[in-house]
Amino acid sequence: MKNRLNRRQFLAVSAAVSAPLFLPGRVLGLDKGVSPNNKLVTAFIGLGNRGSENLGAFLGNQEFQVVAVCDCYDKHSRVAKERVDNRYNNKDCKIISKYEDVLARGDIDVVEISTPDHWHTKISVEACKAGKDVYCEKPLTLTLAEGKQIVAGARKYDRVCTSGSQRVMEDYGYMAPVVQSGTIGEVKEVLVGVGSPPKPCYFPEEPLPEGLDWDRWLGQAPWAPYSEERMSGNYGGGWRRFEDYCGGFLADWGAHKFGGVMYALGLDDTGPTEILPPGVDGQFATAIFKNGIKMRHGGGDITFIGTEREYKHNVDRDLKPIKTVDVRRYSGGATNLLADFAYCVRNRIRPFQDFEYGARTAAVCQLFNICYKLNRPLKWDPDNTCFIDDEQANRMVSRPQRSPYGIEV
Template sequence: MKTPLPTGARSRRSFLKQSATWGAFMWAAPQLVRSQVLGRGGVPGANDRINLGFIGQGLQMGAHVEVVGGPGVQPLWVCDVRTQARDRAQADMVRRGFADVRATENYEDVINDPAVDAVFIVTPDHWHAAIAIAAMRAGKDVYVEKPMTLTIAEGKAMVEAERRYGTVLQVGSQQRSEHAFRKAAEMVRSGWIGEIKEVHARLGSFAPATLGAEEPIPAGFNYDKWLGPTPYEPYTEARVRSDFGGGWRCYWEYGSRKNGDWGAHHFDIAQWALGRDDSGPTLFVPKGFEGSEYQYHQYDDGIKVIRDHPIANNHMVRFVGSEGDIWVSREGRLDTSRPELAKRPLGPGDTRLYESHNHQQNWLECVRSRRATICPATIGHRTATICQLAGIAERLNRPVRWDPRAERILDDAGASRWEDRPRRAGYELPA
């Protein structure tokens, strides 16, 4: 069943009916008819094509572009501020059999194309919110990489845009679509290891950001647009490098360092397992404060999520309960202190969580059905908020208290200023 749009929101169907320009375009280029026109009641049918744009051609895009090999999708655009990256992405589409895919450095070209149904946004973190909100306003469905936003204020704006425009949005917290993480969360929710005392999350660390001497901006790179809403800084290759081990991820201007990198994955699983997707912790303490050995955040019931506490067998997340432990990682790794639990099936009275086996396909299926994805903006915002608050506490080197109901920092005007950040003129957040 199609979920009705909120009051005042324009559905794609009504927009298309009202657009004479689009009608002319549709007749002139039938191969680019938006899939929403073809399905019954304005919803794409099971065999209808979804026309896609791919914005940002860094390392992580490789995890998403494979969807064009499946049925029912048509790539129309690739976008990047680097000419070399655009050319490479366009050539890859040709190799995949899509010779007509266009390339641009301007994401606006993609989201303003009425033939585009949905977009992947795989840019550095500081661009996620602006492009996603602009895409939602233009009637596109959105897959946006994690962490969903750079600031708490951006997250609130994303949640409002998702609600206002009726967007099907997926945040790239793909561990929710992996069996082992879902099973671990279901075991915790079902009380298999008793009362949860702590959660340990292995994030690792980045080296300090390298400032270095200014370097010439390479030809074919729109550095000003790459910086976007962030302060202008002299160009260095280290600042903009796409590198899972560092690069732009090291800089506070563009992310939340490891809190926003791996924290966006593992803190998200903790939220899911603890049943806190609509809430969050109340206290954030940085490593070293008053002798604290580890960074941690704490919920109002006393449960602590501790960063980089040693975890056995190189696991990623550990749940410590009153009646046992659960360890879970990617590649289907799931271990328990009581070995029989790992193989035990869920019973009739146990908690069953949203089941997805492929994060990108879950989004595409929801684009057709209009049901909520496994990680919509409401969930992505709560997880990103944790990443951002942990980063604020780290930068200020003091605890930060948070009211998850009112969504505001308590009794600390200096910390509260970091709930948002100034944006450069010309790069304001869309309404």
């Protein structure tokens, strides 16, 4: 990306002197230093529980300047705008009710997406198409088909896109050199304790809150009446439990833990080839990779079982690698996911949690959920995103999408 202003850019800048003086990085060039006029101009889409937390992280990072907030519930947007304005000591943050209008703004470099899971892929793909770089919360996708779409969007439009699991590196990353160096011998299986699959949602209709666009909140999901619990972003309940909007707590924490395990094994760029329900190969549902390693849903936190010994997360912290191994890390000396993303945006390289990794991890969660539902062994082709000789299972790779909320890359 060039660092000089051409004549057209100069005239555009000169004509805009009355606007807030935070010009997008694409205008001024993404240099190493961060001056007040060289921020990554950022908009937030989705400002419930997690979006509000992420907003705090972005406001505390000098690389970013938040200029707009967007939510289908006006109450969330107003609270977010107040926080942004207080942080920057001005009144410049704009409330935008529809994400399409965010993406149409030419001054936006980055969009942060913290909507419920069923919106992640559509907004991410359209953001890439609009020339934005994307930070999207985990779990990255709702369906197996969406995993293919969201990666295709990032690649087709050449955008820097990160999935939002900080725990893969910051909680579990220390385990990767130990596992890959052979300290515990050859890994045979891993026990991963996360929550349960999602379930259907049935609630009676409640009065619609003022300022809520309920049809837009539902998005691609089937129409259903409003209820406070259905919409709630409560980490212990709400929409995270229901299959129309997410993969249940299996996916909510699986995006962290399965992702951490696959990273430690060096398998986060692929997927399992077999998925077995409980009772077929032991008491837990099991994903089997091409190299024979078994990743089981159950058994506590995270436990690697090797030929030499077991290795438990947060228990065996004193265990060290027996040799130096080259494992993927955050770029540019970054110590957290957001800093890694900022560095990669500026240097136009793929981040640690590039959409490919986020989609592969989400796929494991989706495969487990389909296996639980069908309650029989499945064979999966991770390269072609399909089940092998299984018409019934292949019908679950994607879902019907309510108009006009379909996804197109």
